[in-house]
Amino acid sequence: MIGLQLVRASTHPSPGCLRRGISGVLHVSGNVKPTKCLVCARSMGTAKVFALTSEVSTSQEEAFRILMVAGGTGGHIYPAIAIADEIKNLNKTAQVQFAGTKDRMEWSAVPQAGYELSVVPAVAIRRPFYSLQNLLVPAKLLIAMFACWKLLNRIRPHVVVGTGGYVSGPLCLAAAISGFPVVIQEQNAYAGITNRLLGKIAQTIFVAFWAATAYFPKDRCMLYGNPTRVELRQYVSAAVARRYFFPQDERRIADHGHYSEKRKKKEMVLILGGSLGALAINEAVADMAVKSLEENSERHIIWQTGPKYYEEMVQRVGQTHPRLAIYPYVSAMHMAYAAADLVVARAGAITCSELLVTGKPSILIPSRNVAEDHQTKNAEAMAEGGSARVLSESALSSSSLASMIDELLVLL
Numbered sequence: 210m211i212g213l214q215l216v217r218a219s220t221h222p223s224p225g226c227l228r229r230g231i232s233g234v235l236h237v238s239g240n241v242k243p244t245k246c247l248v249c250a251r252s253m254g255t256a257k258v259f260a261l262t263s264e265v266s267t268s269q270e271e272a273f274r275i276l277m278v279a280g281g282t283g284g285h286i287y288p289a290i291a292i293a294d295e296i297k298n299l300n301k302t303a304q305v306q307f308a309g310t311k312d313r314m315e316w317s318a319v320p321q322a323g324y325e326l327s328v329v330p331a332v333a334i335r336r337p338f339y340s341l342q343n344l345l346v347p348a349k350l351l352i353a354m355f356a357c358w359k360l361l362n363r364i365r366p367h368v369v370v371g372t373g374g375y376v377s378g379p380l381c382l383a384a385a386i387s388g389f390p391v392v393i394q395e396q397n398a399y400a401g402i403t404n405r406l407l408g409k410i411a412q413t414i415f416v417a418f419w420a421a422t423a424y425f426p427k428d429r430c431m432l433y434g435n436p437t438r439v440e441l442r443q444y445v446s447a448a449v450a451r452r453y454f455f456p457q458d459e460r461r462i463a464d465h466g467h468y469s470e471k472r473k474k475k476e477m478v479l480i481l482g483g484s485l486g487a488l489a490i491n492e493a494v495a496d497m498a499v500k501s502l503e504e505n506s507e508r509h510i511i512w513q514t515g516p517k518y519y520e521e522m523v524q525r526v527g528q529t530h531p532r533l534a535i536y537p538y539v540s541a542m543h544m545a546y547a548a549a550d551l552v553v554a555r556a557g558a559i560t561c562s563e564l565l566v567t568g569k570p571s572i573l574i575p576s577r578n579v580a581e582d583h584q585t586k587n588a589e590a591m592a593e594g595g596s597a598r599v600l601s602e603s604a605l606s607s608s609s610l611a612s613m614i615d616e617l618l619v620l621l
Contacts, residue, residue, distance in 0.1 A: 272302045276366035276384075280309040280331060280376035283318070283484030284559045288394055289372040290322045291436035298439065306364060308357075310376050314484055314538075321540060327364075329357050331376035353379035354386075361387055368392060371407060378403045385410040396435050396558040399583040400424035417558055435562040440543035442566060450547035451477060454511050454534045475621045476508040478614060479549035479569075483576075484538065486515010487555055489602050490574055494553075495525045496607035501614070502532050508618075511548065513539045550621055551614065556588035556599075564596065570621065571597045572613055574605055 275296060279289035286309075293305045307326045309315035319326040330353035332346060357380040361369075369384040371377035371393045381391045393411045395404045398418035408414050408425035416422055417435040452458070482490045491514050502508050509532045514522045519537035528535060539545050546552070546567040554560050556573040564571050573591060575584035591597035600613055 272304045273300070274304045274306070274364060274366045276306055276308060276361070276364055276369045276380075277324075277372070278308040278329075278369065278374075278377045278380045279372040280313050280315045280374035282374070283314065284396055284557045285373040285377075286315050286318050286484075287438060287559055288396060288436045289370070290319070290324070291438050292370065292372075292394070293324060294322070294439045295436070306366075308360060308376070308380050309374075313374075313376075315376075318540075327360050329353065329360060329376060329380055331374070332379055350379060350382075354383045357383035358387065361389060370394065371404070371411075372396070373401050373404050375403055377407065381407045382410065394436070395421050395425075397421065397583050398558075398586055399581040417562070435558055437559070437562050437566045438542065441546060441563055443543065445543060445547040447477075447547055450544045451509070453541065453544045454548055455509060455532065457531060458509075475550035476505060476618060477548050477550045478508065478510045478618075479545050479552045479554075480510060480512045481539075481552065481554040481560065482513065482515055482518075483555045483557060483560070484515070486513070486518045486537075487574075487576065488518060489605055490553070490555070491515070491518045491522055493605050493607045493610045495522055497611040498526055498533060499530055501611055502530055505615075508532065510534070511539070511545055512536070513545075551617055553610070553614070556584040556591070558583075558587060561587050561591055564591070570617060572600055572610070572617065573597045574600050574602055577602050 275293075277289040277293055279285040289307065293307070296303050296305055305324060307315070307319045307324050308329045309319060309326055310331050311328045313331075315326060330349070332349045332353050360380070361384055366384075366389055368390045369381055369392070371381045371391065373394075373396065377393070381393065385391050391407070391411045392413045392415070393404050393407050394415040395401070396417050398420040400408070400416075400421050404414075405424045408429075412429065414425045414430045415433050416425070416430050417433070419432055422430045422432070480490065480494055482488075494510075494512060498510055498512065502510065511534045512522075513536050516537040519535070523535055526533070526535070542563070546563065546569055549569055552564060552569045552571040554564070554571060554573060556575040561573075571591070573588040575582070575588045585599075585601075588597065588599045592599050598613060598617065600609065
């Protein structure tokens with residue numbers, strides 16, 4: 210039998226704690242007392258603790274086990290890693306493991322974050338729903354759930370946390386059928402199809418936007434914001450971060466053992482297209498990057514192309530310009546944000562949360578290929594708050610992007 214309890218606690222965190230999103234701590238109490246899974250969220254100076262109580266027998270020595278499941282894109286994976294990091298930070302004995310696929314970015318991102326990843330099958334539901342490919346979904350789901358049952362019986366988690374992606378579906382469903390508590394976290398105002406389905410069986414649904422409660426049973430929803438990576442809240446000086454990406458920059462000088470910059474104005478631009486890359490942004494940047502650097506002697510560009518587009522973009526612009534750093538994927542995002550004066554990015558929910566946490570001004574280019582155009586809603590909310598400018602993909606070109614970058618850098 211599972212019981213739910215909501216506990217509120219007032220606190221006064223430092224400004225760096227604002228909008229921190231979901232963090233967590235797990236512990237076990239008593240020989241035959243209830244096991245408690247505590248998930249804490251800090252947002253706008255208020256800490257709230259949600260206690261999910263599962264009446265199972267445990268021993269004092271038994272570590273709490275949590276199984277995270279996320280896959281597909283960074284928007285699903287990095288919230289899970291952020292939750293896991295905070296759990297480990299607050300409870301060193303907690304055992305956190307991940308489940309995901311072998312052919313998506315969780316295969317590399319999760320081990321890099323220091324966690325074990327067990328491979329389970331994902332079952333995708335194609336759009337439109339009447340697609341012939343969806344006829345095979347029931348058979349694929351049964352096969353996937355059998356693999357998930359084996360994993361669940363091996364780990365015996367006290368709670369399963371899903372943060373989205375098709376891989377979450379079979380595992381969370383198998384967990385619920387087997388009696389393991391299931392919690393999900395939805396990052397966007399418009400809930401993804403997997404989480405919408407899992408919302409019917411999840412005991413608790415953490416949402417980042419109140420609008421998302423329209424897709425779930427409201428009595429099980431908790432509005433806590435989005436979790437962000439722990440390292441984004443740790444101080445890194447801009448000079449050290451810039452040296453990380455441009456170690457050969459001759460304008461850096463040693464000053465009492467620390468690196469500083471002789472810069473006339475702020476000119477460090479970070480360009481992102483999401484964890485998988487964005488062709489429209491890449492094409493616009495490819496046509497303006499070198500020219501922009503040549504016309505602005507203080508300007509530097511850090512450009513994440515996405516693995517799929519990296520080779521093509523390198524061929525188009527080359528890697529010879531000393532103030533242009535091109536990467537298929539930037540794993541040290543805390544360094545990238547610390548180095549940046551201005552960020553050009555998509556308007557995914559996690560990207561917007563990270564921009565707010567790091568306090569970086571941005572140009573947001575919402576993707577048109579997302580459900581219910583939710584990135585435009587995210588970008589408009591950021592713009593209304595004064596932290597971003599919106600450039601629609603239909604208006605995106607090398608000249609419009611270069612013009613907006615120039616305009617905003619003058620204001621910084």
